[in-house]
Amino acid sequence: MGAKDYIRAKFFPHMWCPGCGHGTVLNGLLTAIEKLDLSKNDIVVVSGIGCSSRISGYVDFHTLHTIHGRALAFATGVKMSRPKLNIIVPMGDGDALAIGGNHFIHAARRNIDITAIVMNNRIYGMTGGQFSPLSGYGIKASTAPYYNIDHGFDVVNLAVAAGATFVARSTTYHVQQLANILCKAIQHKGFSVVEVLSQCPTYFGRKNNSGSAVEMMESYKNNTTPKGSKAKDENPDLIERGVFVQKELPEYCEEYDKIIKIAKDRS
Amino acid sequence: MKEKIKFVQGNEACMEAAMYAGLDFFAGYPITPSTEIAEHLAYRLPQTGGKFLQMEDEISSMCAIIGASLTGHKVMTATSGPGFSLMQEALGYAVMAEIPAVIVNVQRGGPSTGNPTHVSQGDVNQARWGTHGDHAMITLTASSHQELFEITVDAFNLAETYRTPVILLMDEVIGHMREKLVIPEDGEIPLVKRLRTSVKEGVDYHPYFPREDGRLPMSDFGGVHRYNVTGLYHDMWGFPSDNPRLVHDLIRHLVDKIQNDRHVIARSNQYYLEDARTILISYGSAARSALHVVEKSRSEGGRVGLLELKTLWPFPSGLVQEKCAKARTIIVVEMNMGQMLSEVKKAVDNPESVFLANRIDGVLITPVDITRIMRLIQGRGV
Numbered sequence: 001m002g003a004k005d006y007i008r009a010k011f012f013p014h015m016w017c018p019g020c021g022h023g024t025v026l027n028g029l030l031t032a033i034e035k036l037d038l039s040k041n042d043i044v045v046v047s048g049i050g051c052s053s054r055i056s057g058y059v060d061f062h063t064l065h066t067i068h069g070r071a072l073a074f075a076t077g078v079k080m081s082r083p084k085l086n087i088i089v090p091m092g093d094g095d096a097l098a099i100g101g102n103h104f105i106h107a108a109r110r111n112i113d114i115t116a117i118v119m120n121n122r123i124y125g126m127t128g129g130q131f132s133p134l135s136g137y138g139i140k141a142s143t144a145p146y147y148n149i150d151h152g153f154d155v156v157n158l159a160v161a162a163g164a165t166f167v168a169r170s171t172t173y174h175v176q177q178l179a180n181i182l183c184k185a186i187q188h189k190g191f192s193v194v195e196v197l198s199q200c201p202t203y204f205g206r207k208n209n210s211g212s213a214v215e216m217m218e219s220y221k222n223n224t225t226p227k228g229s230k231a232k233d234e235n236p237d238l239i240e241r242g243v244f245v246q247k248e249l250p251e252y253c254e255e256y257d258k259i260i261k262i263a264k265d266r267s
Numbered sequence: 268m269k270e271k272i273k274f275v276q277g278n279e280a281c282m283e284a285a286m287y288a289g290l291d292f293f294a295g296y297p298i299t300p301s302t303e304i305a306e307h308l309a310y311r312l313p314q315t316g317g318k319f320l321q322m323e324d325e326i327s328s329m330c331a332i333i334g335a336s337l338t339g340h341k342v343m344t345a346t347s348g349p350g351f352s353l354m355q356e357a358l359g360y361a362v363m364a365e366i367p368a369v370i371v372n373v374q375r376g377g378p379s380t381g382n383p384t385h386v387s388q389g390d391v392n393q394a395r396w397g398t399h400g401d402h403a404m405i406t407l408t409a410s411s412h413q414e415l416f417e418i419t420v421d422a423f424n425l426a427e428t429y430r431t432p433v434i435l436l437m438d439e440v441i442g443h444m445r446e447k448l449v450i451p452e453d454g455e456i457p458l459v460k461r462l463r464t465s466v467k468e469g470v471d472y473h474p475y476f477p478r479e480d481g482r483l484p485m486s487d488f489g490g491v492h493r494y495n496v497t498g499l500y501h502d503m504w505g506f507p508s509d510n511p512r513l514v515h516d517l518i519r520h521l522v523d524k525i526q527n528d529r530h531v532i533a534r535s536n537q538y539y540l541e542d543a544r545t546i547l548i549s550y551g552s553a554a555r556s557a558l559h560v561v562e563k564s565r566s567e568g569g570r571v572g573l574l575e576l577k578t579l580w581p582f583p584s585g586l587v588q589e590k591c592a593k594a595r596t597i598i599v600v601e602m603n604m605g606q607m608l609s610e611v612k613k614a615v616d617n618p619e620s621v622f623l624a625n626r627i628d629g630v631l632i633t634p635v636d637i638t639r640i641m642r643l644i645q646g647r648g649v
Binding site: 060064074267 | 320326338360
């Protein structure tokens with residue numbers, strides 16, 4: 001099978017702008033799923049609202065395109081009610097961490113077996129370029145016409161602090177690393193968070209003079225470094241890529257199964 | 268069967284009924300005066316292999332039950348005013364995506380945090396119009412624990428029949444009051460099972476293509492049919508579309524499937540209506556006081572009747588019009604500022620004869636209150 005066997009061809013062309021990084025994330029995801037040889041009937045993709053969230057419509061799995069920020073809450077219901085399914089939740093940065101921030105930390109805290117992908121383009125694309133909680137200080141956006149005074153979250157640190165048991169970061173430039181990380185994230189038993197830096201040349205790029213899509217991807221190459229590399233010591237501004245946390249802790253659905261056993265034994 | 272007779276709070280009666288109806292997934296968040304429903308279900312659901320989730324808020328509770336309904340489960344959440352407000356967006360999603368669910372709102376005084384441990388019926392219009400956009404909504408209520416049991420099972424049945432969320436509007440008095448409840452035998456109240464598609468694996472399944480009778484057979488998430496579910500206007504595969512014809516047809520379908528069946532969905536109790544010159548119209552705990560007034564008046568030779576509504580939405584306008592046709596005076600008894608009053612006025616032939624008897628101070632309206640207001644309306648002084 002190739003990537004085309006996992007997409008709903010009749011719903012293409014997709015709605016992403018030329019140069020958008022989200023198609024690369026989709027490709028990485030499908031590569032990972034192919035490598036894992038998962039059955040299409042066993043995968044549920046749950047998404048919220050935004051450019052990133054349209055990913056669910058294009059893939060030939062069970063797909064649930066929900067409301068803004070709440071994808072992880074819907075996904076929690078799907079997973080808890082049918083724990084054998086593989087649940088993948090692609091989200092945008094605003095979707096996951098502004099309106100959906102509360103659900104993000106609580107899903108991580110529960111360690112429910114869901115793979116959350118934060119497609120971080122540091123902007124609200126669908127509504128036309130407003131700043132997000134991942135834009136960062138000094139960035140320009142349509143709602144920060146002078147400059148942004150909000151500080152950004154570090155998704156990796158936030159996910160680790162909230163209790164996610166698999167936390168990783170990659171970019172749309174590092175496509176092989178991205179697919180490998182997504183493979184590990186899906187295989188991981190517990191709540192996995194994968195942040196993917198994904199370029200938005202249309203809004204973020206234009207407002208911040210980041211150049212073309214290719215130049216933005218090159219910046220991912222130049223401004224990131226593998227986790228734990230020497231380069232980071234020499235240049236602390238570099239963003240680390242790789243797997244930050246990977247640990248085994250009791251998974252939420254399995255813990256609830258223990259409750260069911262106790263309740264049944266007592267009744 | 269000793270254990271089939273209980274002396275319980277209304278919240279517990281609602282919980283027992285949900286279990287009877289086959290509830291196997293609940294997600295909720297603590298809030299007075301509904302919390303006992305969650306507490307009892309946390310204990311009971313795992314005994315039958317069901318799942319109980321305490322979520323981070325009411326928004327996620329509503330979202331989680333929608334997700335679980337899609338995998339083929341009977342789902343419910345329970346809350347009160349502030350939580351019900353938070354659920355409204357996801358409630359609209361369940362309307363649009365046509366997902367069965369039962370939402371219990373044990374009403375307290377509002378707006379805002381309001382009067383948490385006191386009675387009110389102030390959320391009647393919110394149940395109807397709380398979520399944005401045109402839509403239809405089924406909303407049920409009851410005034411005694413036995414009827415609450417039946418109407419809760421009914422709520423699950425209607426949710427499956429119409430593929431829609433159903434709101435069960437209780438109030439604080441019903442929720443917290445204790446009275447006798449007889450749990451029916453299995454099979455005594457029929458249960459509506461989910462209508463699942465007979466389309467075989469590999470054959471194109473249309474999740475949003477209604478049958479001739481208007482019903483849409485479902486396919487469980489995780490089953491053999493992979494399809495898209497969205498809150499956007501969508502085609503028969505569930506894929507987003509803004510085609511004007513399609514948008515028009517879908518909104519008509521969502522509204523008509525419920526509004527056109529209002530006579531089927533209408534549930535009521537009718538007391539002494541045949542020769543009644545004065546008809547009280549009431550619901551929930553207020554109807555208990557109204558019934559007391561009616562029975563006392565009858566014992567004294569008064570021609571007073573009670574129409575107790577158990578279906579609030581879709582408003583049973585045909586029923587109200589028919590039953591009130593010969594009445595000289597119609598008095599709506601409710602604990603809000605006239606939310607059902609305006610519906611009754613719209614429904615009857617003589618809206619100038621419709622009056623309100625209400626309390627809005629967090630105290631249950633009493634038979635004395637109603638009698639005094641009735642005497643004033645009838646020109647008999649207090």
